Every structure is written in C-alpha cells, then in structure tokens.
Amino acid sequence: MTARRTDHITPRGPDSSRPAMQIEDVTFHYPDQPGLFSHFSLRVEAGERFGLFGPNGAGKTTLMNLMTGLLAPSTGSIRLLGHEMKRHQRRINKLFGYIPQDFAFYQELSPVENLEFFGAWSGMTGPAIRRRTRELLDILGLAAVRHKKVQQFSGGMKRRVNLAIGVIHQPRLLVLDEPTVGVDVQTRHAIVNYLKQLNESGTTLIYTSHQLSEAEELCNTIALIDEGRIIAHEALDTLLARHRQEGLEGLFLELTGKNYRDQSV
Amino acid sequence: MFVMPVLLVLIVTGMQSGTFDLASKNKLPLLVCNRDTGAASLQFIRAVDTMGLFEVREIPASQNEEMIRERIYRKEAMMAVVLPADFSAEVSARSRAIAGKALRSFGLDDSVSRGAGSAAQAGARSRGTDGADLTLYYSPILQESFRRSAEGTLYSALQLVESRQLLKTLYFSINEKELPDTLENELLSNPEKISEIAVSRSAGRKAPTVSQHNVPAWTIFAMFFVVVSLGSGIVRDKRSGSFIRLRTMPTSYVVSILSRQITYLGVTMIQTVLIFAIGVWIFPYVGLPRLDLPDDWTGLVIISLLCGWCAVSYAICVGVFAETEEQANGFGVISIVILAAIGGLMIPDFIMTGPFRAAMKFSPLRWCLDAYYSLFLEGGKLKDVWPNVLSLFLIIAGLQGIALWGLKRKNLI
Numbered sequence: 001m002t003a004r005r006t007d008h009i010t011p012r013g014p015d016s017s018r019p020a021m022q023i024e025d026v027t028f029h030y031p032d033q034p035g036l037f038s039h040f041s042l043r044v045e046a047g048e049r050f051g052l053f054g055p056n057g058a059g060k061t062t063l064m065n066l067m068t069g070l071l072a073p074s075t076g077s078i079r080l081l082g083h084e085m086k087r088h089q090r091r092i093n094k095l096f097g098y099i100p101q102d103f104a105f106y107q108e109l110s111p112v113e114n115l116e117f118f119g120a121w122s123g124m125t126g127p128a129i130r131r132r133t134r135e136l137l138d139i140l141g142l143a144a145v146r147h148k149k150v151q152q153f154s155g156g157m158k159r160r161v162n163l164a165i166g167v168i169h170q171p172r173l174l175v176l177d178e179p180t181v182g183v184d185v186q187t188r189h190a191i192v193n194y195l196k197q198l199n200e201s202g203t204t205l206i207y208t209s210h211q212l213s214e215a216e217e218l219c220n221t222i223a224l225i226d227e228g229r230i231i232a233h234e235a236l237d238t239l240l241a242r243h244r245q246e247g248l249e250g251l252f253l254e255l256t257g258k259n260y261r262d263q264s265v
Numbered sequence: 266m267f268v269m270p271v272l273l274v275l276i277v278t279g280m281q282s283g284t285f286d287l288a289s290k291n292k293l294p295l296l297v298c299n300r301d302t303g304a305a306s307l308q309f310i311r312a313v314d315t316m317g318l319f320e321v322r323e324i325p326a327s328q329n330e331e332m333i334r335e336r337i338y339r340k341e342a343m344m345a346v347v348l349p350a351d352f353s354a355e356v357s358a359r360s361r362a363i364a365g366k367a368l369r370s371f372g373l374d375d376s377v378s379r380g381a382g383s384a385a386q387a388g389a390r391s392r393g394t395d396g397a398d399l400t401l402y403y404s405p406i407l408q409e410s411f412r413r414s415a416e417g418t419l420y421s422a423l424q425l426v427e428s429r430q431l432l433k434t435l436y437f438s439i440n441e442k443e444l445p446d447t448l449e450n451e452l453l454s455n456p457e458k459i460s461e462i463a464v465s466r467s468a469g470r471k472a473p474t475v476s477q478h479n480v481p482a483w484t485i486f487a488m489f490f491v492v493v494s495l496g497s498g499i500v501r502d503k504r505s506g507s508f509i510r511l512r513t514m515p516t517s518y519v520v521s522i523l524s525r526q527i528t529y530l531g532v533t534m535i536q537t538v539l540i541f542a543i544g545v546w547i548f549p550y551v552g553l554p555r556l557d558l559p560d561d562w563t564g565l566v567i568i569s570l571l572c573g574w575c576a577v578s579y580a581i582c583v584g585v586f587a588e589t590e591e592q593a594n595g596f597g598v599i600s601i602v603i604l605a606a607i608g609g610l611m612i613p614d615f616i617m618t619g620p621f622r623a624a625m626k627f628s629p630l631r632w633c634l635d636a637y638y639s640l641f642l643e644g645g646k647l648k649d650v651w652p653n654v655l656s657l658f659l660i661i662a663g664l665q666g667i668a669l670w671g672l673k674r675k676n677l678i
Binding site for chain 2: 068069070071090091093094096098100101102103104105106107118120121122123165
C-alpha cells in the first residue's frame with residue numbers, strides 16, 4: 001500500500017441537523033419468513049462509524065438491503081441523508097456508496113476499466129473519473145497493476161478494487177458488507193485505516209462484519225440485532241462498560257447466547 | 266463469435282453445393298448387370314446413361330445376387346440394377362399385346378398380338394415373385410429422396426424403351442415394313458423443353474443457388490449464438506453481484522439493459538456483414554456460387570437488425586432465468602439448435618410432416634428465415650415481408666417483457 005493522503009476527498013463536515021440514516025416503524029418479511037422486521041426503527045447519526053452486528057439469520061443482510069433500497073419495506077419509512085428512500089431513490093443513490101461482500105465488478109477488466117465503468121454509472125464526468133481513478137489506485141496500492149485484468153489479482157487486491165469502486169463518487173454515506181473478508185492482516189489494516197480517513201473527511205460509515213476485533217477498531221457506535229429486533233444500540237465504549245465486558249466478542253455472546261443460529265437450511 | 270460462424274457457413278454451403286450439383290457434376294454410380302442378350306436391354310442402358318443422373322458401370326452378367334450385394338457393401342456403388350435374361354422378350358411381348366389391343370380398337374386386323382399375352386404372363390411367372398422387369402438393389406445408407414429420384418429415372422428409361430418397341434410394332438402391323446430410323450427418332454425425341462422460371466418479385470433476380478439458400482440461414486443461426494456470450498455474461502453479473510451494485514447507482518437500469526443490447530446488436534450486425542461479405546467476395550474463390558445480395562437494401566438492413574435484436578432478446582431471457590453459466594450455455598445452445606431445426610434452417614420445411622410443420626410456425630428463426638428468403642430468393646422488398654417484421658417485433662417485445670419480469674421477480678431491478 002502506498003502513502004495515504006486525505007486531501008483528495010472533498011471535505012464535508014457531518015450535517016448534525018439530520019441523521020445519515022433513519023429507519024422508522026419499518027415492517028418487512030419474506031414470504032417464507034413472516035414477521036422478520038415488525039415496527040423496526042433505527043437511527044444512524046451523520047459522521048458515525050456505525051457497526052451492525054448479530055448472529056447468522058438475525059436479519060443483518062435484509063436490513064442492509066432495506067437501507068440500500070434493494071428491498072422495499074411493506075410499511076414504514078427509510079430516510080437516507082434526509083431523503084425519503086421510496087420517493088428519491090435516484091437522488092439517494094448519488095449520495096451513498098455500497099460495498100457488497102461479493103466481488104461485484106468485472107474481473108475480465110482492469111481496475112482502471114472497472115473504475116471508469118462504475119464511475120460513469122455513478123453519473124461522474126470523464127475528467128472527474130480519471131482524476132479519482134488515479135487517486136484511488138495510488139491510495140489503495142493498485143497503481144502498479146492498474147491495467148492488468150482483475151481476475152489475476154489476489155483476494156486482497158480484489159477487495160481493494162471492490163472498495164475503490166464503492167467510493168469513486170465520494171459518497172456521504174458508505175454501506176459496507178464484510179469489506180475485509182478473506183484478506184491478509186496487511187490488507188485489513190490498510191482498508192480499516194482508509195475507512196477511518198474517509199470518516200474523518202465526513203463520510204458516515206455503516207458497517208457489518210463477523211470480524212469483531214476489526215469492528216472494535218473501526219466502529220464508535222454499534223447496534224446488535226437478533227430475530228429482527230435491536231437488542232443493543234449505543235456507543236461502543238458505553239456499552240462495554242455497562243456490561244462489564246473487555247471486548248465485543250464477550251458482549252456479543254452475553255447478549256445473543258452461545259447456541260448455533262444456523263441450524264435450519 | 267466470428268470465426269466459427271464463418272467456418273460453419275463455408276463448410277455447410279460447400280457440402281450442400283455437392284447435392285445441388287448432383288445432376289450436373291457429381292453423378293451417382295449405378296452398377297448394371299445385363300443378363301439379357303436382346304436389343305431392348307441395350308436401349309435401356311443407353312437411355313439411363315443419357316439421362317445424366319447416373320454414372321453407368323456395367324458388370325458381368327454372370328454376377329449373382331450375392332456378388333452384387335458384396336459390391337454394394339464395398340461401396341463400389343450405392344445402387345445396382347439387374348436386367349433379367351428375358352428383358353427384351355418381355356418388353357417385346359408386352360408391346361405386341363398393347364399394339365394388338367390398339368389395332369383391334371381401330372378395327373384393323375390383329376396379327377401381331379396373337380400369343381403375346383400368354384408369352385408375357387409366362388415371362389412374368391418365370392421371373393419370380395412379382396414379375397418385375399428389373400431388380401434394383403440399393404444401399405440402405407442412400408437417402409430416401411435420392412432413391413426415389415433414381416427410381417424415377419429408371420422408370421423413365423424403361424418407358425422410353427417400351428414406347429420405342431410399341432411404336433415399331435404398330436408401324437410394322439400397319440405398313441408391313443420396318444419403322445425408318447429417322448421417323449423413329451423424330452417420333453420419340455422430345456422436342457418440348459421445360460422452361461424453368463424461379464418465381465421472383467424482381468425481374469433482375471438470378472436463379473437460386475446454394476449460396477442464396479445457405480448464407481441467410483446460417484447467418485441467422487450465427488446471430489442466435491450470441492446466447493453463449495451474452496447469456497452467460499448476465500449469469501456472471503447476477504452471481505458476482507454486479508447487478509446489485511448497478512442497482513444502487515444513480516443511472517437507470519433501463520440504460521444498463523439498453524447498453525448491453527446495443528453492444529450485442531452491434532456484434533450480430535458485424536457477424537452479418539462479415540458472413541455476407543464472405544459470400545460475395547470469398548465464395549467464388551473456393552468454387553462456390555457468389556452470394557447475390559437483395560436489391561432492397563433497406564429491407565435487408567431492417568430484417569437483419571430485427572433478427573439480431575430477436576437473438577439478443579432471446580439471449581437476455583436465457584441469461585436472466587439460468588442459475589449457472591453452464592446452464593445458460595447448455596440450454597442456450599441446445600435450444601438454438603432445436604429452434605433452428607424446427608425452423609427449417611437444417612431441413613427444408615416442405616419435407617416436414619404435420620406436427621413439425623405446425624411447430625415451425627412458432628420458431629422465431631423461421632420468421633427470420635422467411636423474411637431473408639423473400640429478399641434473397643424471391644427478390645421481395647420490405648413491403649412483402651411486413652408480416653415477418655410484425656411477428657419479429659412482437660416476439661422481441663415478448664422476450665423483453667419476460668426478461669424484465671424475471672429480473673423483477675429475482676429482485677435484480
């Protein structure tokens with residue numbers, strides 16, 4: 001990873017007057033899983049590094065899909081950066097970035113080609129795409145392989161390409177689904193540091209992962225959900241102190257139990 | 266995407282060119298075992314040879330059935346005909362019997378047919394089961410259509426020999442002298458010629474060739490093979506999450522679908538131009554007839570665009586509903602081969618039987634082919650193929666609708 005800079009990101013202080021994400025009284029269920037979310041509410045403040053955790057089947061992925069507009073709630077409202085999701089999906093899509101767990105890009109293309117494609121898709125102009133592509137490839141240590149096909153890359157390099165695509169349009173809110181799964185320690189360290197820099201420059205982070213030690217390092221606020229309900233939502237330090245736990249793993253086990261959660265298929 | 270379709274068109278057209286040239290260049294070998302010593306058998310062999318379908322190879326009269334079978338097994342020829350020892354006598358007896366009937370009906374003295382009827386019956390009895398004039402052996406490998414065609418030629422030759430004999434007998438009975446050769450030739454030669462006119466809407470169209478038949482058909486086939494690339498590409502996008510990522514971006518999904526379609530429509534158009542160009546400029550260098558492009562270029566462009574768009578829409582549908590790349594490729598390729606077969610790209614529609622002929626009407630490849638044939642073979646114009654244009658529009662709209670419904674159902678848009 002090359003030297004990191006923060007001056008490439010347009011400074012945008014968090015707008016404390018309205019939350020980055022506000023879920024109000026949302027109900028959603030799959031046909032085969034009734035009552036997954038019933039009158040569910042959650043608020044993520046602007047500028048937070050928010051971690052969403054829960055055991056398998058708790059509803060994390062569904063909640064992420066609701067937050068990103070991939071699923072629509074039956075009732076209730078979801079507002080991103082003050083905009084109602086149902087009514088302003090297109091406008092909201094310009095303001096937030098999504099980094100899925102999968103390598104959601106074209107592996108037969110190079111990093112530059114992928115960034116140009118997704119940059120254009122984000123509504124950016126040619127010069128802006130080229131400038132951001134150069135910046136991101138430098139920051140994420142991909143400049144030397146900018147024209148090589150991504151399918152030749154290691155898992156860690158692919159994760160960085162995935163991340164670069166999600167932030168090319170400088171989103172004000174970034175939703176990350178296990179952004180470091182399957183990478184080595186060095187890459188994880190670099191990604192976490194980069195996410196902190198993004199947050200310092202004004203980007204709100206909503207993050208989910210099973211890497212609890214990484215979450216402790218990155219998040220300042222967390223929510224634990226189980227069976228579609230919030231069982232804890234507070235600043236990480238406050239939560240740990242209240243439950244007299246040293247780390248997030250102990251807190252997680254105390255609140256969600258030690259039984260397997262993925263017995264049914 | 267380009268090399269294989271070009272090879273396909275070249276090879277299939279080259280192979281079918283041999284079938285088209287069967288009558289003129291590539292004659293079918295025919296073994297002839299003449300056990301008769303009379304004049305009629307020689308006349309028959311000469312008539313068969315003159316008709317041009319066969320390359321006549323005479324084999325010794327002593328060859329028995331087993332030997333003839335062996336020659337066919339050895340692929341010396343696909344067919345063999347045996348003229349029995351009493352072939353000439355039989356032809357003569359039958360001619361005399363018919364001549365006698367004719368003379369009696371004219372009220373003339375019948376001295377020629379006395380004993381002819383009983384001689385003919387005795388001949389038939391001595392020759393075996395069904396009293397056939399000749400026996401035809403053929404390899405089961407020989408296709409039915411070729412065998413029927415060969416049988417027709419042999420019947421024509423037989424009829425010519427019998428007509429000659431009948432004419433001679435009648436002439437002798439009436440004039441009590443032999444029929445002069447000049448008169449015989451004059452009476453038996455066939456001065457009437459069949460004028461062959463390929464029905465065409467355009468006066469300038471040339472006679473159809475193997476290239477006119479094959480190039481449009483296999484171009485359609487090539488276009489529909491975009492299913493391999495496009496269908497599996499869509500499956501890859503679904504599985505990798507690219508679709509999901511695109512959904513979270515501000516550009517409308519309609520742009521995504523349209524950009525993909527325009528790109529692949531461009532690919533199908535390049536395929537079409539390439540294959541047509543090879544038909545026009547390369548075919549003559551490899552001994553194939555030059556492809557004669559239609560006069561109505563507007564019609565050609567519109568039909569090509571619709572065929573390409575239909576192929577692209579079908580590929581998108583396959584990609585949307587397939588779960589894996591293997592499934593998309595397997596189903597895509599096999600379904601195209603089936604649609605091509607029932608659409609008449611591989612087998613001419615006029616030889617199809619009831620249910621297949623009915624199924625043909627439901628193959629979009631057939632509508633494409635009908636439109637192309639109208640332009641390439643009948644000299645038609647766009648106004649002549651509007652029903653095909655309408656059908657293609659409807660199927661494209663249907664496929665696009667199904668694809669969008671599938672994407673919606675899978676929560677991909």
